[in-house]
Amino acid sequence: MKQVDDPKTDQNAIDLATSFLDLLRSRRSVREFSDRPVPQEVIETLIATAGTAPSGANKQPWRFVAVQDTELKRRIRVAAEVEETKLYETRANEAWLKDLARLGTNARKPFLEEAPWLVVVFKLTRDDEPNRETDQVYYVNESVGIAIGLFLAAAHVAGLSTLTHTPSPMKFLGELLERPAHERAYMLIPVGYPAKDAMSPDIKRKPLDRIMALDAGRVPNASDPTRSLPSSTAPSS
């Protein structure tokens, strides 16, 4: 067993948590990328950060495939646009289309060629470590989701932009990237520097008292209603 690091004081913990919030509140999904290259070492470091995530029984049921090859990216874009066209034309119901309209997205996905890297995240449906005792994996979706969250946060802290893209169904990614059958495509993340004039949809975060309750249904600042709560809203949005 190893000692877990401990912030020295409560104020120290508040300050560290607040500065992390300040960093993260300016993260936005980006759909327009610069063609400025990003060194492979940066991508490796982001993936290593994702790999620090907790996972069910420490099975680490993820594989991150980093794609930089121009022709592969083009083929991924073409296949994604086929699926996305079906989504916008027939698969999505009216409510879904209305929600998407607010974001201004459509079936065209030029960012899949423009971003210097596409990081394709696969979930493992069985353990494939050479020295495994069993094939079983646990809480795979939860584990991979957490790892992706760390990846996105690390990219943002490094000054890079990302998009969590889910062209559905994503089977084409396993085929194009020649992955084995037990790896299932989970998320497609373009990574790069944002284009000079990149715009993000004008969205708002829910206030803390809409995403947090204290004990049995009390608001977080129930004991001191004058205390202002931390907010996720980016000052610029």
Ligand SMILES: Cc1cc2nc3c(=O)[nH]c(=O)nc-3n(C[C@H](O)[C@H](O)[C@H](O)COP(=O)(O)O)c2cc1C
């Ligand atoms: C699971 C998941 C799937 C998403 N799929 C897409 C997608 O396919 N295309 C897209 O443009 N944005 C996609 N998004 C991005 C969301 O639209 C975006 O995160 C949300 O509008 C909040 O904006 P923000 O990321 O800038 O804070 C997805 C996000 C998540 C978490």
